[in-house]
Amino acid sequence: MKQLTYLDLSYNNLHGDILGAVRNLKDLSHLYLESLNLNSVLDVxxxxxxxxxxxxxxxxxxxxxTKSFINSTTSKLAYLMLDSCNLIEFPQFIGYLSKLKWLDLPHNRIQGIIPRWIWNNSK
Known part of the structure; x- marks a missing residue:
């Protein structure tokens, strides 16, 4: 499965470190983990x-x-969907995604002013 490019595990009842399990899939370009009942802090x-x-x-x-992360400016991440994730703040790594084209953040608990850093590298 190391050549896998598309993985959709959405709407399942999976447990454990899912992101840790997929990190060896180096060719992965599309990852769908919607509605897995995850309840955790994800290591960016x-x-x-x-x-x-x-x-x-x-x-x-x-x-x-997590608030600490490695250099993400080489990331190819262009579409990030975080609808209804119970977020209370903008994830800081978003400001470093230079290829980001689509950001979906509806139905969260984010309040206040959009931070300036979110516009750092994004188009």
């Missing part, structure tokens, strides 16, 4: 080991992201 560094990842869907999970 796992995402950036997937150098070819262009689409990431984590919607309908109760998640937050």
């Amino acid at each position: 560094n796992y995402l950036f080991t997937l150098k070819n990842l262009e689409v990431l869907v984590l919607s309908y999970n109760n998640i937050s992201f």
Whole structure:
């Protein structure tokens, strides 16, 4: 499965370190993990080991992201869907995604002003 480019595990009842399990799939470009009932802090560094990842869907999970991360400016991530993830703030790594074209953040608990850093590298 190391040549796998598209993985959709959405709407299942999976448990454990799912992102850790897929980090060895180096050719993965599309990862769909919608509605898995995840309830955790996700290590952003796992995402950036997937150098070819262009689409990431984590919607309908109760998640937050680590605040410390490696350089993400080489990431190819262009589509990030975080609908209904119970987020209370903008994940900081978003400001470093230079290829980001689509950001989906509806139905979260984010309040206040959009931080300036979110516009750092994005188009």
